[in-house]
């Protein structure tokens with residue numbers, strides 16, 4: 001093709017007519033990612049979307065954490081040290097530094113995470129052992145061998161109804177290759193505190209690191225919430241952070257020109273010009289977690305798997321596959337509740353068309369409230 005301006009002038013009207021869908025949605029573009037983000041070259045594969053259509057997806061495979069990314073600290077070892085951060089949703093809700101003031105405030109509310117010597121009680125949710133106390137600070141161990149495979153539709157499509165993102169729902173993938181998840185499980189539901197570092201990430205029980213926030217714009221949030229910490233990642237409220245699992249890009253809390261985004265929908269997205277062209281896109285909010293609250297586009301089925309034997313998307317869970325009795329979201333629910341997926345399924349089975357949540361909660365030894373909040377919401381498009 002000619003590189004001369006005259007050639008472009010002739011081609012432009014033809015191209016723009018032939019590519020009208022592209023004007024409303026930028027493609028997922030592997031070249032926008034950090035070159036070292038992938039452990040395998042991104043591949044184009046056929047995929048099924050959750051609305052029943054088929055599409056082409058990018059298959060991204062990433063390591064347990066990006067090379068050179070400094071993570072932590074998470075749980076402080078004693079009450080006089082400072083750890084990461086936590087978004088407390090009980091009384092005096094807000095984002096806090098994990099320090100003495102915070103742990104004493106929680107103790108006043110009946111959640112005591114330290115012993116008489118001020119040592120924080122820490123447990124590893126990937127160890128297979130139950131936590132040694134009712135309230136422990138959770139800190140999983142990295143597993144360098146784990147890889148994660150994600151599928152994102154190349155050409156995003158708007159869904160008829162937005163997909164709501166509950167606890168630990170899959171949100172997307174950051175440009176550094178790190179998976180992004182919605183809220184980590186609440187202390188109010190599990191009694192335990194899965195500490196985040198000051199950039200908003202932590203290690204899954206499966207041994208891999210992931211974000212629970214827009215980490216390249218988390219300084220904005222920490223300022224809004226009055227938490228004096230310093231994420232070492234370069235902060236840029238106008239930068240692209242990653243792509244959501246529906247294929248639409250996610251940006252910081254400001255537009256490319258530094259202005260505040262206008263006309264955001266309930267998912268915190270809108271149509272407009274971006275550094276990736278004119279497209280529907282999401283913006284980070286200025287409060288924690290600064291992530292989209294729902295996805296406006298259609299996501300691919302089975303879009304997240306890991307080589308780990310435990311944790312979200314693990315082999316043990318993936319092997320069941322669709323149609324083998326594991327409704328979507330149940331592996332995550334089991335994870336939150338700290339029970340096996342088998343136990344969860346068995347507890348909910350055999351008490352009629354609609355599961356008796358109270359009876360199931362009793363069988364599992366969890367509260368009814370914890371069970372209700374952990375279970376996946378019915379699919380939006382079925383309503």
Ligand SMILES: [Zn+2]
Pocket residue numbers: 181184194202203204210212
């Ligand atoms: Zn997490």
Ligand SMILES: [Zn+2]
Pocket residue numbers: 255261262270271272273281283
């Ligand atoms: Zn915008």
